[in-house]
Amino acid sequence: MQVSSQLQSQLFPKFTVAEVLKHLGRTKWESKYTEHNLTIEAWAVGIWIKEAGTIISYRQLNEYTRLASTEIASKLPVEKVDGGWWVKSRQCDDKHFVTTTRIGWTCSCMKYRCWRNRIPVELPMYWKVINGRPYCHHIVAAYLHNKSSD
Numbered sequence: 001m002q003v004s005s006q007l008q009s010q011l012f013p014k015f016t017v018a019e020v021l022k023h024l025g026r027t028k029w030e031s032k033y034t035e036h037n038l039t040i041e042a043w044a045v046g047i048w049i050k051e052a053g054t055i056i057s058y059r060q061l062n063e064y065t066r067l068a069s070t071e072i073a074s075k076l077p078v079e080k081v082d083g084g085w086w087v088k089s090r091q092c093d094d095k096h097f098v099t100t101t102r103i104g105w106t107c108s109c110m111k112y113r114c115w116r117n118r119i120p121v122e123l124p125m126y127w128k129v130i131n132g133r134p135y136c137h138h139i140v141a142a143y144l145h146n147k148s149s150d
């Protein structure tokens, strides 16, 4: 499995992997290593973390990512405009445009583009887990905003 550094940094950066391991109660590695030491390999069934001697399945990774995105999204300001939503970014004043198209929800941010372009090619197993519907916290924020204003 050859996953690009671009996709790895958007899908399972070291700090996310460390968080998922803690979330799953797999913390023995913490006595010897920090998250910076973790070596991560994409396997067919999930990501293998050598220092922790364990695999996080793609389903588990996605469950965590979805929860984390929802938590971030709930704090983001959303503005409904014609044809979509402007969602403010977390760290800066940037805004991202979210809209719905025939391929589903889309966003103008880098994470969304990375997921849409790279996951089907580099990690088709993960694409299956998300049912071919890439998301980012902006999309989740727009979705929540839309649901609550119905």
Ligand SMILES: [Zn+2]
Binding pocket: 096, 107, 108, 109, 110, 111, 112, 136, 137, 138, 139
């Ligand atoms: Zn986005």
